[in-house]
Amino acid sequence: MALDQKIRLAAFNWLSEQVGIHGDVLPRKLLERGFGFEGERIVLISPQGIFKPRVMQYPLTITTAPEGPYDDAFGTDGYLSYRYRGKDPNHRDNAGLREAYRNRIPLIYFHGVVPGKYLAVWPVYIIGDDPAALTFKVAVEDQVSMGRQDDYTVPEENVLKRAYMTAEVRIRLHQRGFREKVLAAYRSQCAFCKLKYGELLDAAHIISDNEPDSRPTIDNGLALCKLHHAAFDSFIISVNPDYIIHVRKDVLDEEDGPMLQHGLKELHKARIILPRAEHHWPNREYLDRRFQKFMAYA
Ligand SMILES: [Zn+2]
Structure with missing residues:
Protein backbone atom coordinates (compact mmCIF):
# COMPACT_ATOMS: atom_id res chain seq x y z
CA MET A 1 0.00 0.00 0.00
CA ALA A 2 1.34 3.44 -0.90
CA LEU A 3 2.37 5.72 1.95
CA ASP A 4 -0.35 8.26 1.14
CA GLN A 5 -2.99 5.57 1.37
CA LYS A 6 -1.62 4.22 4.65
CA ILE A 7 -1.66 7.64 6.29
CA ARG A 8 -5.12 8.35 4.89
CA LEU A 9 -6.50 5.18 6.45
CA ALA A 10 -4.72 5.92 9.72
CA ALA A 11 -6.35 9.37 9.67
CA PHE A 12 -9.81 7.85 9.11
CA ASN A 13 -9.29 5.45 11.98
CA TRP A 14 -7.96 8.14 14.26
CA LEU A 15 -10.99 10.32 13.47
CA SER A 16 -13.35 7.41 14.23
CA GLU A 17 -11.74 7.11 17.63
CA GLN A 18 -11.97 10.82 18.31
CA VAL A 19 -15.64 10.91 17.29
CA GLY A 20 -16.20 8.02 19.70
CA ILE A 21 -14.73 10.14 22.48
CA HIS A 22 -15.92 13.65 21.64
CA GLY A 23 -18.96 13.13 19.39
CA ASP A 24 -18.84 14.23 15.79
CA VAL A 25 -18.15 17.90 16.54
CA LEU A 26 -14.42 18.11 17.18
CA PRO A 27 -12.37 20.93 18.68
CA ARG A 28 -9.92 22.58 16.31
CA LYS A 29 -7.07 22.14 18.79
CA LEU A 30 -7.44 18.39 18.56
CA LEU A 31 -7.25 18.50 14.75
CA GLU A 32 -4.23 20.80 14.92
CA ARG A 33 -2.49 18.36 17.23
CA GLY A 34 -3.31 15.36 15.03
CA PHE A 35 -1.73 11.97 15.56
CA GLY A 36 1.59 10.21 15.31
CA PHE A 37 2.35 8.01 12.31
CA GLU A 38 5.68 6.19 12.07
CA GLY A 39 7.52 8.98 13.79
CA GLU A 40 5.77 11.77 11.87
CA ARG A 41 3.12 14.02 13.34
CA ILE A 42 0.13 14.19 11.01
CA VAL A 43 -1.99 17.26 11.65
CA LEU A 44 -5.39 17.45 10.02
CA ILE A 45 -6.12 21.11 9.62
CA SER A 46 -4.28 24.29 8.68
CA PRO A 47 -5.23 27.95 8.39
CA GLN A 48 -6.00 27.35 4.70
CA GLY A 49 -9.02 25.34 3.62
CA ILE A 50 -7.30 22.69 1.50
CA PHE A 51 -4.68 20.82 3.47
CA LYS A 52 -2.02 18.31 2.42
CA PRO A 53 0.40 17.05 5.06
CA ARG A 54 3.96 17.35 3.81
CA VAL A 55 4.51 13.59 3.64
CA MET A 56 1.36 12.90 1.62
CA GLN A 57 0.87 12.94 -2.12
CA TYR A 58 -2.69 14.32 -2.22
CA PRO A 59 -4.67 16.67 0.03
CA LEU A 60 -6.10 15.01 3.13
CA THR A 61 -8.71 17.48 4.36
CA ILE A 62 -10.89 20.35 3.20
CA THR A 63 -12.37 22.79 5.69
CA THR A 64 -15.05 25.46 5.65
CA ALA A 65 -15.05 28.29 8.17
CA PRO A 66 -17.90 28.64 10.64
CA GLU A 67 -19.66 31.64 9.20
CA GLY A 68 -22.51 32.59 6.93
CA PRO A 69 -25.90 30.95 6.66
CA TYR A 70 -25.97 27.18 6.87
CA ASP A 71 -26.79 26.52 3.26
CA ASP A 72 -23.98 28.61 1.87
CA ALA A 73 -21.95 25.50 1.30
CA PHE A 74 -24.59 23.60 -0.64
CA GLY A 75 -25.41 24.18 -4.29
CA THR A 76 -28.91 23.94 -5.76
CA ASP A 77 -28.19 20.30 -6.68
CA GLY A 78 -27.75 19.52 -2.98
CA TYR A 79 -24.06 18.77 -3.23
CA LEU A 80 -21.49 20.62 -1.26
CA SER A 81 -19.86 23.30 -3.32
CA TYR A 82 -16.33 23.94 -2.20
CA ARG A 83 -14.59 27.17 -3.13
CA TYR A 84 -11.13 27.21 -4.65
CA ARG A 85 -8.35 28.72 -2.69
CA GLY A 86 -8.15 32.22 -4.17
CA LYS A 87 -8.93 32.91 -7.81
CA ASP A 88 -6.19 30.98 -9.55
CA PRO A 89 -7.47 27.55 -10.62
CA ASN A 90 -3.86 26.38 -10.82
CA HIS A 91 -2.80 27.42 -7.36
CA ARG A 92 -1.04 24.36 -5.93
CA ASP A 93 -3.86 23.70 -3.41
CA ASN A 94 -6.50 23.77 -6.15
CA ALA A 95 -4.30 21.69 -8.44
CA GLY A 96 -3.82 19.19 -5.61
CA LEU A 97 -7.54 18.83 -5.07
CA ARG A 98 -7.99 18.36 -8.82
CA GLU A 99 -5.46 15.53 -8.68
CA ALA A 100 -7.45 13.98 -5.83
CA TYR A 101 -10.55 14.25 -8.05
CA ARG A 102 -8.85 12.55 -11.01
CA ASN A 103 -7.55 9.76 -8.83
CA ARG A 104 -10.75 9.37 -6.78
CA ILE A 105 -8.98 9.97 -3.52
CA PRO A 106 -11.23 10.01 -0.44
CA LEU A 107 -10.94 13.15 1.67
CA ILE A 108 -12.02 14.40 5.06
CA TYR A 109 -14.36 17.37 5.26
CA PHE A 110 -14.41 19.66 8.30
CA HIS A 111 -17.45 21.89 8.48
CA GLY A 112 -17.06 24.73 10.95
CA VAL A 113 -20.22 24.92 13.09
CA VAL A 114 -19.05 27.60 15.52
CA PRO A 115 -15.57 29.12 15.90
CA GLY A 116 -13.13 26.41 16.95
CA LYS A 117 -15.50 23.47 16.41
CA TYR A 118 -15.88 21.30 13.35
CA LEU A 119 -18.19 18.56 12.26
CA ALA A 120 -16.02 15.87 10.70
CA VAL A 121 -17.35 14.01 7.66
CA TRP A 122 -15.48 11.34 5.72
CA PRO A 123 -14.91 9.97 3.24
CA VAL A 124 -15.98 12.67 0.83
CA TYR A 125 -15.07 12.74 -2.86
CA ILE A 126 -14.60 15.51 -5.35
CA ILE A 127 -17.10 14.73 -8.11
CA GLY A 128 -16.89 17.90 -10.17
CA ASP A 129 -14.62 20.83 -10.96
CA ASP A 130 -15.94 24.18 -12.19
CA PRO A 131 -13.08 26.61 -12.92
CA ALA A 132 -15.54 29.29 -14.11
CA ALA A 133 -17.30 29.30 -10.73
CA LEU A 134 -14.01 28.59 -8.91
CA THR A 135 -15.58 25.65 -7.09
CA PHE A 136 -15.33 21.91 -6.69
CA LYS A 137 -18.41 19.76 -6.21
CA VAL A 138 -18.17 17.40 -3.24
CA ALA A 139 -20.19 14.29 -2.42
CA VAL A 140 -20.33 12.35 0.78
CA GLU A 141 -19.93 8.62 0.79
CA ASP A 142 -21.59 6.34 3.30
CA GLN A 143 -19.04 5.73 6.02
CA VAL A 144 -20.70 2.51 7.09
CA SER A 145 -20.83 1.08 3.60
CA MET A 146 -17.07 1.35 3.35
CA GLY A 147 -16.85 -1.88 5.27
CA ARG A 148 -13.44 -3.19 4.40
CA GLN A 149 -11.40 -0.08 4.36
CA ASP A 150 -8.73 -1.37 2.02
CA ASP A 151 -11.02 -1.05 -0.98
CA TYR A 152 -11.81 2.56 -0.24
CA THR A 153 -10.63 3.92 -3.58
CA VAL A 154 -13.65 2.47 -5.37
CA PRO A 155 -16.53 4.81 -4.63
CA GLU A 156 -20.06 3.63 -5.16
CA GLU A 157 -21.34 4.72 -8.56
CA ASN A 158 -24.86 5.25 -7.35
CA VAL A 159 -25.86 8.86 -7.86
CA LEU A 160 -29.12 8.62 -5.94
CA LYS A 161 -27.51 7.05 -2.95
CA ARG A 162 -24.76 9.60 -3.01
CA ALA A 163 -27.22 12.49 -3.16
CA TYR A 164 -29.11 10.89 -0.28
CA MET A 165 -25.97 10.59 1.84
CA THR A 166 -25.05 14.18 1.11
CA ALA A 167 -28.54 15.24 2.21
CA GLU A 168 -28.16 13.25 5.44
CA VAL A 169 -24.93 15.03 6.21
CA ARG A 170 -26.59 18.33 5.45
CA ILE A 171 -29.24 17.58 8.08
CA ARG A 172 -26.50 16.61 10.52
CA LEU A 173 -24.72 19.89 9.83
CA HIS A 174 -27.92 21.76 10.64
CA GLN A 175 -28.49 19.88 13.86
CA ARG A 176 -24.93 20.18 15.13
CA GLY A 177 -24.80 23.80 14.07
CA PHE A 178 -28.01 24.49 15.97
CA ARG A 179 -26.80 22.77 19.13
CA GLU A 180 -23.41 24.47 19.17
CA LYS A 181 -24.81 27.93 18.44
CA VAL A 182 -27.57 27.71 21.03
CA LEU A 183 -25.21 26.38 23.71
CA ALA A 184 -22.70 29.11 22.95
CA ALA A 185 -25.43 31.80 23.17
ZN1 LIG B 1 -31.81 22.34 33.86
Whole structure:
Protein backbone atom coordinates (compact mmCIF):
# COMPACT_ATOMS: atom_id res chain seq x y z
CA MET A 1 0.00 0.00 0.00
CA ALA A 2 1.34 3.44 -0.90
CA LEU A 3 2.37 5.72 1.95
CA ASP A 4 -0.35 8.26 1.14
CA GLN A 5 -2.99 5.57 1.37
CA LYS A 6 -1.62 4.22 4.65
CA ILE A 7 -1.66 7.64 6.29
CA ARG A 8 -5.12 8.35 4.89
CA LEU A 9 -6.50 5.18 6.45
CA ALA A 10 -4.72 5.92 9.72
CA ALA A 11 -6.35 9.37 9.67
CA PHE A 12 -9.81 7.85 9.11
CA ASN A 13 -9.29 5.45 11.98
CA TRP A 14 -7.96 8.14 14.26
CA LEU A 15 -10.99 10.32 13.47
CA SER A 16 -13.35 7.41 14.23
CA GLU A 17 -11.74 7.11 17.63
CA GLN A 18 -11.97 10.82 18.31
CA VAL A 19 -15.64 10.91 17.29
CA GLY A 20 -16.20 8.02 19.70
CA ILE A 21 -14.73 10.14 22.48
CA HIS A 22 -15.92 13.65 21.64
CA GLY A 23 -18.96 13.13 19.39
CA ASP A 24 -18.84 14.23 15.79
CA VAL A 25 -18.15 17.90 16.54
CA LEU A 26 -14.42 18.11 17.18
CA PRO A 27 -12.37 20.93 18.68
CA ARG A 28 -9.92 22.58 16.31
CA LYS A 29 -7.07 22.14 18.79
CA LEU A 30 -7.44 18.39 18.56
CA LEU A 31 -7.25 18.50 14.75
CA GLU A 32 -4.23 20.80 14.92
CA ARG A 33 -2.49 18.36 17.23
CA GLY A 34 -3.31 15.36 15.03
CA PHE A 35 -1.73 11.97 15.56
CA GLY A 36 1.59 10.21 15.31
CA PHE A 37 2.35 8.01 12.31
CA GLU A 38 5.68 6.19 12.07
CA GLY A 39 7.52 8.98 13.79
CA GLU A 40 5.77 11.77 11.87
CA ARG A 41 3.12 14.02 13.34
CA ILE A 42 0.13 14.19 11.01
CA VAL A 43 -1.99 17.26 11.65
CA LEU A 44 -5.39 17.45 10.02
CA ILE A 45 -6.12 21.11 9.62
CA SER A 46 -4.28 24.29 8.68
CA PRO A 47 -5.23 27.95 8.39
CA GLN A 48 -6.00 27.35 4.70
CA GLY A 49 -9.02 25.34 3.62
CA ILE A 50 -7.30 22.69 1.50
CA PHE A 51 -4.68 20.82 3.47
CA LYS A 52 -2.02 18.31 2.42
CA PRO A 53 0.40 17.05 5.06
CA ARG A 54 3.96 17.35 3.81
CA VAL A 55 4.51 13.59 3.64
CA MET A 56 1.36 12.90 1.62
CA GLN A 57 0.87 12.94 -2.12
CA TYR A 58 -2.69 14.32 -2.22
CA PRO A 59 -4.67 16.67 0.03
CA LEU A 60 -6.10 15.01 3.13
CA THR A 61 -8.71 17.48 4.36
CA ILE A 62 -10.89 20.35 3.20
CA THR A 63 -12.37 22.79 5.69
CA THR A 64 -15.05 25.46 5.65
CA ALA A 65 -15.05 28.29 8.17
CA PRO A 66 -17.90 28.64 10.64
CA GLU A 67 -19.66 31.64 9.20
CA GLY A 68 -22.51 32.59 6.93
CA PRO A 69 -25.90 30.95 6.66
CA TYR A 70 -25.97 27.18 6.87
CA ASP A 71 -26.79 26.52 3.26
CA ASP A 72 -23.98 28.61 1.87
CA ALA A 73 -21.95 25.50 1.30
CA PHE A 74 -24.59 23.60 -0.64
CA GLY A 75 -25.41 24.18 -4.29
CA THR A 76 -28.91 23.94 -5.76
CA ASP A 77 -28.19 20.30 -6.68
CA GLY A 78 -27.75 19.52 -2.98
CA TYR A 79 -24.06 18.77 -3.23
CA LEU A 80 -21.49 20.62 -1.26
CA SER A 81 -19.86 23.30 -3.32
CA TYR A 82 -16.33 23.94 -2.20
CA ARG A 83 -14.59 27.17 -3.13
CA TYR A 84 -11.13 27.21 -4.65
CA ARG A 85 -8.35 28.72 -2.69
CA GLY A 86 -8.15 32.22 -4.17
CA LYS A 87 -8.93 32.91 -7.81
CA ASP A 88 -6.19 30.98 -9.55
CA PRO A 89 -7.47 27.55 -10.62
CA ASN A 90 -3.86 26.38 -10.82
CA HIS A 91 -2.80 27.42 -7.36
CA ARG A 92 -1.04 24.36 -5.93
CA ASP A 93 -3.86 23.70 -3.41
CA ASN A 94 -6.50 23.77 -6.15
CA ALA A 95 -4.30 21.69 -8.44
CA GLY A 96 -3.82 19.19 -5.61
CA LEU A 97 -7.54 18.83 -5.07
CA ARG A 98 -7.99 18.36 -8.82
CA GLU A 99 -5.46 15.53 -8.68
CA ALA A 100 -7.45 13.98 -5.83
CA TYR A 101 -10.55 14.25 -8.05
CA ARG A 102 -8.85 12.55 -11.01
CA ASN A 103 -7.55 9.76 -8.83
CA ARG A 104 -10.75 9.37 -6.78
CA ILE A 105 -8.98 9.97 -3.52
CA PRO A 106 -11.23 10.01 -0.44
CA LEU A 107 -10.94 13.15 1.67
CA ILE A 108 -12.02 14.40 5.06
CA TYR A 109 -14.36 17.37 5.26
CA PHE A 110 -14.41 19.66 8.30
CA HIS A 111 -17.45 21.89 8.48
CA GLY A 112 -17.06 24.73 10.95
CA VAL A 113 -20.22 24.92 13.09
CA VAL A 114 -19.05 27.60 15.52
CA PRO A 115 -15.57 29.12 15.90
CA GLY A 116 -13.13 26.41 16.95
CA LYS A 117 -15.50 23.47 16.41
CA TYR A 118 -15.88 21.30 13.35
CA LEU A 119 -18.19 18.56 12.26
CA ALA A 120 -16.02 15.87 10.70
CA VAL A 121 -17.35 14.01 7.66
CA TRP A 122 -15.48 11.34 5.72
CA PRO A 123 -14.91 9.97 3.24
CA VAL A 124 -15.98 12.67 0.83
CA TYR A 125 -15.07 12.74 -2.86
CA ILE A 126 -14.60 15.51 -5.35
CA ILE A 127 -17.10 14.73 -8.11
CA GLY A 128 -16.89 17.90 -10.17
CA ASP A 129 -14.62 20.83 -10.96
CA ASP A 130 -15.94 24.18 -12.19
CA PRO A 131 -13.08 26.61 -12.92
CA ALA A 132 -15.54 29.29 -14.11
CA ALA A 133 -17.30 29.30 -10.73
CA LEU A 134 -14.01 28.59 -8.91
CA THR A 135 -15.58 25.65 -7.09
CA PHE A 136 -15.33 21.91 -6.69
CA LYS A 137 -18.41 19.76 -6.21
CA VAL A 138 -18.17 17.40 -3.24
CA ALA A 139 -20.19 14.29 -2.42
CA VAL A 140 -20.33 12.35 0.78
CA GLU A 141 -19.93 8.62 0.79
CA ASP A 142 -21.59 6.34 3.30
CA GLN A 143 -19.04 5.73 6.02
CA VAL A 144 -20.70 2.51 7.09
CA SER A 145 -20.83 1.08 3.60
CA MET A 146 -17.07 1.35 3.35
CA GLY A 147 -16.85 -1.88 5.27
CA ARG A 148 -13.44 -3.19 4.40
CA GLN A 149 -11.40 -0.08 4.36
CA ASP A 150 -8.73 -1.37 2.02
CA ASP A 151 -11.02 -1.05 -0.98
CA TYR A 152 -11.81 2.56 -0.24
CA THR A 153 -10.63 3.92 -3.58
CA VAL A 154 -13.65 2.47 -5.37
CA PRO A 155 -16.53 4.81 -4.63
CA GLU A 156 -20.06 3.63 -5.16
CA GLU A 157 -21.34 4.72 -8.56
CA ASN A 158 -24.86 5.25 -7.35
CA VAL A 159 -25.86 8.86 -7.86
CA LEU A 160 -29.12 8.62 -5.94
CA LYS A 161 -27.51 7.05 -2.95
CA ARG A 162 -24.76 9.60 -3.01
CA ALA A 163 -27.22 12.49 -3.16
CA TYR A 164 -29.11 10.89 -0.28
CA MET A 165 -25.97 10.59 1.84
CA THR A 166 -25.05 14.18 1.11
CA ALA A 167 -28.54 15.24 2.21
CA GLU A 168 -28.16 13.25 5.44
CA VAL A 169 -24.93 15.03 6.21
CA ARG A 170 -26.59 18.33 5.45
CA ILE A 171 -29.24 17.58 8.08
CA ARG A 172 -26.50 16.61 10.52
CA LEU A 173 -24.72 19.89 9.83
CA HIS A 174 -27.92 21.76 10.64
CA GLN A 175 -28.49 19.88 13.86
CA ARG A 176 -24.93 20.18 15.13
CA GLY A 177 -24.80 23.80 14.07
CA PHE A 178 -28.01 24.49 15.97
CA ARG A 179 -26.80 22.77 19.13
CA GLU A 180 -23.41 24.47 19.17
CA LYS A 181 -24.81 27.93 18.44
CA VAL A 182 -27.57 27.71 21.03
CA LEU A 183 -25.21 26.38 23.71
CA ALA A 184 -22.70 29.11 22.95
CA ALA A 185 -25.43 31.80 23.17
CA TYR A 186 -26.43 30.52 26.62
CA ARG A 187 -22.78 30.25 27.71
CA SER A 188 -23.20 26.47 28.00
CA GLN A 189 -25.72 26.42 30.80
CA CYS A 190 -29.30 25.29 31.24
CA ALA A 191 -31.61 28.29 30.78
CA PHE A 192 -33.75 26.95 33.66
CA CYS A 193 -31.34 25.65 36.31
CA LYS A 194 -27.89 26.98 35.21
CA LEU A 195 -26.41 23.47 35.07
CA LYS A 196 -23.15 23.83 33.15
CA TYR A 197 -22.31 20.21 32.47
CA GLY A 198 -21.83 20.05 28.68
CA GLU A 199 -22.62 16.36 28.31
CA LEU A 200 -25.98 16.94 29.98
CA LEU A 201 -26.98 19.90 27.85
CA ASP A 202 -29.15 19.97 24.74
CA ALA A 203 -30.46 22.63 22.43
CA ALA A 204 -34.26 22.41 22.64
CA HIS A 205 -36.47 23.72 19.86
CA ILE A 206 -39.23 26.11 20.91
CA ILE A 207 -41.18 25.43 17.73
CA SER A 208 -40.57 21.70 17.49
CA ASP A 209 -38.42 20.64 14.54
CA ASN A 210 -41.13 18.37 13.18
CA GLU A 211 -43.30 21.41 12.49
CA PRO A 212 -42.84 22.74 8.97
CA ASP A 213 -41.98 26.31 9.98
CA SER A 214 -39.47 25.34 12.66
CA ARG A 215 -36.15 27.08 12.09
CA PRO A 216 -32.68 26.07 13.29
CA THR A 217 -31.97 29.59 14.56
CA ILE A 218 -30.84 30.62 18.02
CA ASP A 219 -34.09 32.51 18.68
CA ASN A 220 -35.95 29.22 18.25
CA GLY A 221 -33.71 27.49 20.75
CA LEU A 222 -33.20 27.11 24.47
CA ALA A 223 -30.14 25.53 26.06
CA LEU A 224 -31.58 23.03 28.53
CA CYS A 225 -30.25 20.18 30.63
CA LYS A 226 -31.59 16.71 29.82
CA LEU A 227 -34.18 16.82 32.60
CA HIS A 228 -35.52 20.22 31.65
CA HIS A 229 -35.41 19.44 27.95
CA ALA A 230 -37.60 16.40 28.52
CA ALA A 231 -39.90 18.37 30.85
CA PHE A 232 -40.15 21.16 28.25
CA ASP A 233 -40.84 18.76 25.37
CA SER A 234 -43.57 17.01 27.32
CA PHE A 235 -45.26 20.27 28.42
CA ILE A 236 -44.55 19.76 32.12
CA ILE A 237 -42.71 23.08 32.03
CA SER A 238 -43.10 26.00 29.68
CA VAL A 239 -41.98 29.60 29.29
CA ASN A 240 -44.35 32.48 28.67
CA PRO A 241 -43.53 35.29 26.23
CA ASP A 242 -42.13 37.33 29.14
CA TYR A 243 -39.51 34.63 29.74
CA ILE A 244 -41.14 33.40 32.96
CA ILE A 245 -41.13 29.66 33.65
CA HIS A 246 -44.43 27.92 34.38
CA VAL A 247 -44.74 24.47 35.85
CA ARG A 248 -47.92 22.51 35.12
CA LYS A 249 -50.47 22.74 37.91
CA ASP A 250 -50.85 19.02 38.61
CA VAL A 251 -47.06 18.80 39.02
CA LEU A 252 -47.05 21.79 41.38
CA ASP A 253 -49.74 20.12 43.47
CA GLU A 254 -47.82 16.89 43.78
CA GLU A 255 -45.67 16.04 46.82
CA ASP A 256 -42.76 13.79 45.98
CA GLY A 257 -39.29 14.26 47.40
CA PRO A 258 -36.42 16.64 46.70
CA MET A 259 -35.94 15.99 42.96
CA LEU A 260 -39.44 17.10 42.13
CA GLN A 261 -39.18 19.96 44.59
CA HIS A 262 -35.82 21.39 43.44
CA GLY A 263 -35.74 20.04 39.94
CA LEU A 264 -39.16 21.22 38.84
CA LYS A 265 -41.50 22.90 41.34
CA GLU A 266 -39.07 25.60 42.48
CA LEU A 267 -38.67 26.82 38.93
CA HIS A 268 -42.26 28.01 38.83
CA LYS A 269 -42.40 31.79 38.17
CA ALA A 270 -38.61 32.08 37.87
CA ARG A 271 -37.14 33.96 34.93
CA ILE A 272 -35.07 31.98 32.45
CA ILE A 273 -31.38 32.71 31.89
CA LEU A 274 -31.13 34.75 28.68
CA PRO A 275 -28.28 35.05 26.19
CA ARG A 276 -26.19 38.22 26.44
CA ALA A 277 -27.12 39.34 22.95
CA GLU A 278 -30.74 40.39 22.78
CA HIS A 279 -31.19 39.19 19.20
CA HIS A 280 -30.43 35.69 20.51
CA TRP A 281 -33.23 35.81 23.03
CA PRO A 282 -36.11 33.42 22.38
CA ASN A 283 -38.58 34.79 19.89
CA ARG A 284 -41.67 35.88 21.84
CA GLU A 285 -44.06 34.73 19.14
CA TYR A 286 -42.54 31.23 19.23
CA LEU A 287 -42.74 31.18 23.02
CA ASP A 288 -46.35 32.32 22.89
CA ARG A 289 -47.27 29.62 20.39
CA ARG A 290 -45.76 26.97 22.61
CA PHE A 291 -47.16 28.48 25.78
CA GLN A 292 -50.70 28.35 24.37
CA LYS A 293 -50.26 24.61 23.88
CA PHE A 294 -48.92 24.25 27.40
CA MET A 295 -51.95 26.10 28.80
CA ALA A 296 -54.18 23.64 26.99
CA TYR A 297 -52.49 20.82 28.94
CA ALA A 298 -52.59 22.61 32.28
ZN1 LIG B 1 -31.81 22.34 33.86
